[in-house]
Structure formats: structure tokens, C-alpha cells
Amino acid sequence: MILSPLGIKLNNTSDLCCFYGGSWFTYEDLYSLASHYSFLIRPRTVSLVVGANSLHVLAFYLACLSRNSPLVLLPNTLSKVILDRYLLDFYPRQLFNFDSDYLIGSNYKLQDDYLAVCHDAPTLDQQHDLPALLLPTSGSTGTRKLVKVSFDNLRSNTKSIIEYLRLTSLSRHICSLPFSYTYGLSCINTHLSVGASLILNDYSLIDSCFWDLVSNLRPTTISGVPYTYQTLARFKRDRLISLPFTQYTQAGGKLSSKLVKYFYGIASDSSAEFIVMYGQTEATARMSYLPFDSSSTKVGSIGVPIPSGSFTIDVFDELPHINSHPCGELVYSGPNVTHGYASSLSDIYIVSPAPKFLRTGDLAFQDSDGFYFIIGRISRFAKINGIRISLDDLESQSGLADIACVSDDNYVYVFHSSTLQPSEVLASLKSHSSLPSRVFRLVPLDSIPRNDSGKVDYPSLNSRISQ
Amino acid sequence: MTSNLSKYSECFKSAFELPVDADPSALKYQGIENWDSVGHMSLMSELEDAFDIVLEMDDIIDFSSYAKGLETLAKYGIKFDQ
Numbered sequence: 001m002i003l004s005p006l007g008i009k010l011n012n013t014s015d016l017c018c019f020y021g022g023s024w025f026t027y028e029d030l031y032s033l034a035s036h037y038s039f040l041i042r043p044r045t046v047s048l049v050v051g052a053n054s055l056h057v058l059a060f061y062l063a064c065l066s067r068n069s070p071l072v073l074l075p076n077t078l079s080k081v082i083l084d085r086y087l088l089d090f091y092p093r094q095l096f097n098f099d100s101d102y103l104i105g106s107n108y109k110l111q112d113d114y115l116a117v118c119h120d121a122p123t124l125d126q127q128h129d130l131p132a133l134l135l136p137t138s139g140s141t142g143t144r145k146l147v148k149v150s151f152d153n154l155r156s157n158t159k160s161i162i163e164y165l166r167l168t169s170l171s172r173h174i175c176s177l178p179f180s181y182t183y184g185l186s187c188i189n190t191h192l193s194v195g196a197s198l199i200l201n202d203y204s205l206i207d208s209c210f211w212d213l214v215s216n217l218r219p220t221t222i223s224g225v226p227y228t229y230q231t232l233a234r235f236k237r238d239r240l241i242s243l244p245f246t247q248y249t250q251a252g253g254k255l256s257s258k259l260v261k262y263f264y265g266i267a268s269d270s271s272a273e274f275i276v277m278y279g280q281t282e283a284t285a286r287m288s289y290l291p292f293d294s295s296s297t298k299v300g301s302i303g304v305p306i307p308s309g310s311f312t313i314d315v316f317d318e319l320p321h322i323n324s325h326p327c328g329e330l331v332y333s334g335p336n337v338t339h340g341y342a343s344s345l346s347d348i349y350i351v352s353p354a355p356k357f358l359r360t361g362d363l364a365f366q367d368s369d370g371f372y373f374i375i376g377r378i379s380r381f382a383k384i385n386g387i388r389i390s391l392d393d394l395e396s397q398s399g400l401a402d403i404a405c406v407s408d409d410n411y412v413y414v415f416h417s418s419t420l421q422p423s424e425v426l427a428s429l430k431s432h433s434s435l436p437s438r439v440f441r442l443v444p445l446d447s448i449p450r451n452d453s454g455k456v457d458y459p460s461l462n463s464r465i466s467q
Numbered sequence: 468m469t470s471n472l473s474k475y476s477e478c479f480k481s482a483f484e485l486p487v488d489a490d491p492s493a494l495k496y497q498g499i500e501n502w503d504s505v506g507h508m509s510l511m512s513e514l515e516d517a518f519d520i521v522l523e524m525d526d527i528i529d530f531s532s533y534a535k536g537l538e539t540l541a542k543y544g545i546k547f548d549q
Contacts, residue, residue, distance in 0.1 A: 204504030208528050231508065235524040436501065437484055438509055 015169070017192070019217060020055040020200040027195070030059055037063035040111055044124045045093035046134075046345070048072040048086065051180030052097055053200040056114050058179075058188065060096045065132055065151070069094065070124075070348060072134045072146060075180040077434050089144050089344045090134070093121035128349035134342055135182060135281050137388060147281045148339040150350055157284035157336035158189045160306040164289055165247065165275065167221070169195035174219035176205060176228060183251050186285035187223050205231050218244040225252030226409070229259050241270040251277040251286070253383045253409060254374065257299045264295045278302035278374075281388075282358050284336040287311070288372060301371040302364075309334030311372055313364060322365050322375065329378060330364035333357050380458075382407030384439055397432040400425060404448045404456045406465060411441045413465045418444040472547050474517050475540065479533065482510035495532040518545050 013028035037060050041047060047069045049060060064071040072090055074083070080102065087095075095108050095116040103109075108116035124130060132154050134146035161167075173191045175198065177184030191198050199217055203210040205228060213219075222245050224232070229250055232240065248267060260276060267274035274295060279286040288311070290303030305311050315328035337358045342348045363376045382389040382405075389412060391405040402417040403425065412435075416425045422442045430437055443464070449457040479491035483501040496502055502510070511522055511530070520543045522530075530536050537547055 204507075206504050206507050206527055211528065227505075227508075231524075234522070234527060239524070436505070438482075438501075438506070 015195055016197045018055060018058065018198040018200050019213075024197075025055060030055070030062070033059035034062040034066070037115065038067050040115055040117065041067040041069050041094055042123065043068045044126070044130065045121055046070050046072060046090050046124070046348070047094040047096065048074065048090065048092035049096040049180075050074055050076045050078075050083075050098055051178050052076055053175040053179050053184075053188075053202050054097075055200060057097055058200065060115070061179075064094075065154075068130060070130050070132065070134055073180045073185070074136060075178055079434055082434065085144055090146075090342075090348070091118075091121050091345060093118055122345065124345070124348065128351075131339065131342070131348065131350055134348070135180075137281050137341075137390075145341045145343050148342050148348070148350060149284055150339055150354075152354075153284040153336050153338050154189065156308060156334070157186065157286055157306075158193050160308050160334075160336070161186060161190045161286055162194055163307045164291075165190070165221075165249070167191060167194045167196060171196040171221050171247075172199065172217070172219045173197070173221045173223075174199040174210075174213060174217070175201045176210075176222055176224060177252075178202075181252075182281045182285040183223060183225070183279065186279075187221075187249075191221070214244065220245060221247045221249070223249045223251070226250070226255045226259075229255055229263060233259060233262060237266070240266045243270070245270075246272045248272060248274045249277055250275070251279055254300075260295070260299050264292075264299075267292070276301070276303060280358070280360060282338050283309075283332055283334070284338060286336070287332045287334070287358075287360070290371075294371065298367075298369075298371045301367075301373050303372065304370060305332070305334070306336075309336065311364075311366070313366060314359075316363075319363070322373075323367070325365040325367060327363055327365045327375060330360045330362045330372065330374065331357050332360055382412050384410065384412070387435075389433075389435065389439075394429065394433060398425075398428045399432065400428055402448055404458070404461055406458055406461045408465055412439055413441045413443055413461070415443045415445050415448055415461055415464075417448065418446055420444075470548070471518075471545055475514070475537070475545075475547070478510060478513035478517050482506060482513045492533050496530070498532075514540070518543070520545070 014026050016024050017027040017030050018025050041063055047064045049057060049071060051073055097114050098116060103116050107118045107120060110116045131148035132151045133149040135149060137145060137147055167190055171191060173187055179185060188198060199213055199219055201213055248263060263274040273292040275292055276290040277286055278288045286306055287309055288303045288305050290298060290301055310333050312331045313328045314331050315326040319327040333356055337355050339350045339354060361378050362374045363378060364372050364374045366372050380391040382391055394405050395403055404415045406413050414425060425442055426437055426440060429440055449460045451457045476491050479494060480489055483506055485491060511527055515522060526539045530539055
């Protein structure tokens with residue numbers, strides 16, 4: 001059974017499954033296309049797909065799961081240079097949804113419009129378990145370190161999410177996030193697994209085509225990152241209340257308290273729910289959620305752990321208590337904690353025992369009602385529009401000797417020695433990442449501040465940007 | 468004094484990082500790399516700051532080109548005397 005790895009029930013295969021390219025397709029249609037691809041995939045070889053919310057990508061994804069072919073899932077914004085490196089490191093046999101121009105002169109031969117195969121690619125060792133998915137953590141820089149997601153990770157996280165969101169076959173989801181983004185993918189997994197319908201869409205919310213789909217097909221669920229809600233908030237209140245959605249979810253970074261309250265109000269007035277959630281790729285997708293009935297009293301909270309998950313706080317004595325609650329690093333445990341990283345074929349295997357804990361890198365406290373609140377980050381990652389960016393990678397890969405990066409929710413601030421030309425710094429950052437230049441704010445300094453041991457004094461840089 | 472039309476053009480240059488001597492008047496949404504959905508919102512912010520207005524979502528969605536945007540801003544009382 002092609003769809004079984006995700007636990008998809010096929011009670012009625014003639015049910016509507018997804019809307020794509022102007023037509024509806026049934027579960028049977030998706031099943032047939034996935035079967036077609038599965039015959040072209042050799043088990044225990046790597047597949048690589050450039051994500052898109054399309055029927056074909058979805059079918060190929062399911063085919064890879066069914067054929068035990070670890071799937072590297074990449075965003076469609078990567079440069080050719082970065083894609084080349086992934087190909088070199090992971091030697092995929094199957095490439096899916098690549099530009100045909102990209103394949104010219106390569107060892108890959110197109111089998112149909114979307115699938116290209118390299119017959120020389122290696123088959124992986126039979127002795128070890130393979131991951132279901134390999135997902136990038138830092139979407140836009142060329143760090144080829146992929147999170148190893150097992151079948152169990154995928155199944156358990158999908159099941160937990162369905163349970164707390166109470167999704168049913170009557171739910172209808174409009175895709176508003178990339179397929180390659182764990183949050184976007186989790187929406188697809190959960191809706192398919194309950195026999196719901198999906199509107200496969202890559203239009204942005206500011207595109208009238210998106211709103212044509214909403215008014216014609218009346219989706220009930222929508223998911224968004226903070227930026228999505230900042231954009232939605234520009235609609236007049238009456239218009240928002242008239243939208244067909246019965247469930248709004250938000251993850252991918254912290255939404256301002258003002259907007260949390262605003263959308264709580266919108267949802268309440270339109271018999272809908274607004275649910276704040278929290279997750280990381282290293283937890284497959286999700287770790288916690290804020291139940292709607294607590295949204296108004298626990299504004300700013302990431303809520304409570306998902307079913308089958310739990311949090312502990314690794315208390316840091318040097319941090320001040322908040323309302324007498326000790327603060328420390330948030331540590332997650334649950335069956336969706338992924339199996340470390342792969343940077344090449346040699347470390348692609350799932351090694352037992354499964355990791356028990358995930359150190360999130362977030363600083364948090366738990367209030368007396370059991371709700372968790374994040375107060376900052378330990379690790380050096382920026383999160384802008386849902387894209388996680390490793391600041392350390394950005395610094396080291398830029399090839400510039402004297403720069404230091406810090407970030408807030410909107411920008412990466414690049415402090416650089418005033419001996420460097422801003423244009424030179426920007427060009428270098430852009431060529432080593434796939435980030436648009438508008439993400440960067442350049443700040444020239446006489447010299448980068450360093451502490452006694454010669455390390456960059458990031459706290460002092462952070463205090464400069466918060467002024 | 469800067470005319471509203473040149474102020475309007477400056478917003479495009481700044482949002483899409485165009486050279487100072489560029490002529491943005493033929494630009495369309497998704498016609499250039501930087502005018503994608505996120506660039507679109509940068510442009511909206513630039514215009515809101517420059518003209519001290521708050522654009523409504525429907526106008527943001529309809530803002531499909533440089534030319535179309537002139538009509539949109541006219542609705543907010545911005546005059547573009549040639």
C-alpha cells in the first residue's frame with residue numbers, strides 16, 4: 001500500500017484529496033500517480049526533490065516513503081551552486097522537480113516531466129535503518145547538514161498534531177507555506193492522514209489568485225508564520241471575520257502579543273480557533289501548542305507539550321527568575337525527536353538507540369499553570385519569516401575576516417569593519433547564501449568588539465540593535 | 468521640492484534595490500527577482516512611510532504594477548501632477 005507509511009486511511013478512495021492546477025483529484029488519483037513513481041524509484045537509494053505544493057511533488061514524496069528511499073527535501077530558492085553540493089554529498093539516484101536546464105550535461109536522464117534518474121548512484125547498506133526524510137535546518141545557507149527524520153518520527157508527530165488540532169475528513173486546508181518547510185509539510189501530512197482535502201497552492205497571500213481559491217473552494221484551515229499574520233492583519237476586521245476559516249494556526253517564530261490578541265478576537269468573532277504552536281525541524285515539526293481556550297489568558301506562551309511529548313527546563317542559575325519561575329534551556333522529549341544529522345552518505349543511517357532529548361536552544365520558563373514561555377535564545381540562529389539562518393555559518397561562509405552577525409525578528413545585522421566596503425560585504429553574503437539582500441542590515445564599526453578571550457562580544461552587539 | 472511622482476519612483480528603487488538612475492515605470496509584480504511577495508510588502512512599507520498612508524489589504528493585492536499603483540495611491544488622495 002503506497003500511502004500506508006503515513007498511516008493514511010483509504011476508506012473511500014473516491015473522496016476529494018487535492019485541488020491542483022484548476023482541478024480536483026481524488027485519493028485514488030494521488031494513489032495512482034504515487035504508484036507510477038514508486039516503480040521508478042529504487043529502494044534504498046537517495047531521492048532529492050525541490051519542493052513545490054504540487055500534485056506531482058506530493059505523489060513523489062509518498063512514493064519515496066513507500067519505497068524506503070530517503071528523501072532530501074529542499075526549498076525551491078537554492079542556487080545551482082548549493083544544489084550541486086547537495087548532489088555531491090548525497091549522490092541521489094532520483095531527482096524530482098528540477099529545471100531541465102539544470103540536468104543538461106549531468107548524469108541524470110529525465111524519465112518523465114519531473115523525474116530524472118542517475119543509474120550509477122549507490123544503493124545503501126542493507127544492514128542499517130534509513131531515515132524517511134532528510135531536512136535542512138538552515139534553509140538558505142549552504143550548510144549541508146540535514147536532519148534525519150525516521151518513519152516513526154513522522155508517524156508519531158502527525159498523529160499528535162491531528163489529535164490536538166482535532167482534524168477530521170471534513171477539514172479543508174489551503175497550503176500557504178512551502179512544501180519543503182517542516183511546518184508546511186506537517187499540514188499536508190496531517191490533512192492527508194485524516195482523509196481531508198488540500199488546496200495545493202504556491203501563491204502568496206498578497207496574490208489575488210490565493211483569495212480566488214479561498215472564496216471558490218472555502219478552505220477551513222490555514223497556517224502561517226508571523227509574517228503571514230502581519231499581512232492578514234491588513235485586511236479590514238469585517239473582511240477577516242467573513243473568511244471561511246474555522247482554524248488558524250501559527251508557528252515559525254514569535255508573533256507579537258498585540259497580533260495574538262487581535263487574531264484571538266477575530267477567531268472568537270467568527271466561530272473559529274486561533275492556535276499558536278511551537279516546533280523545530282529537529283522535533284520533526286511540532287513540540288507544543290497553546291489551546292484556543294487558553295489563548296486569551298496565556299498570551300505570549302508557546303502553550304503545553306503536544307500529546308506524547310514533554311518539556312523539562314534545564315535551569316541556569318545565573319538567569320534571574322521571572323515571577324519566581326526559574327529560567328533555563330527548554331528541553332523536549334518525545335517520539336518525534338529526530339535522529340541527529342547527516343552531512344553525507346556515510347552518516348545517513350539511523351543509529352539506535354533513538355535520542356531521548358532535544359535541546360531546543362531556547363530559554364524558557366514554566367508558569368504555575370504549566371504553560372511554557374520563551375524568553376530568548378541561547379544558540380546563534382536567526383529566524384526570519386520562518387526561515388532559520390545559522391549566524392555562525394553566515395559569518396564563516398562569507399569569507400570575510402572581520403564581520404559579526406546578530407539578528408532580531410526581522411533582520412540580520414552584519415557588523416563589519418569600516419575598512420570593508422558595504423557593497424563588497426553584501427555581495428559576499430549574497431553569493432554564499434540564498435538570502436535576499438533586504439534581510440541584511442549593514443553596520444560599519446571601527447572594530448568588532450571582542451571580550452578578553454578574543455571572542456566576539458555578541459551581547460554588546462545585541463544591545464546595539466535593540467536601541 | 469520633490470514631486471510625488473519622483474517620491475513614488477524612489478520607493479520602488481529603494482524597495483527593490485535598483486540603481487539610482489533606473490526607471491521603474493514599466494515594472495510589474497514578479498517581473499523582476501526582487502519584486503516577489505516579500506519584496507511587495509517592502510514596497511508597501513516604503514510607500515506607506517513616504518506618503519504617510521496605511522494601505523488596505525485589497526489595494527495591496529491589486530497593486531500589480533507601477534502604473535496600477537498610481538491609481539491605487541490616487542484613491543488615498545495622493546496627486547501625481549506631471
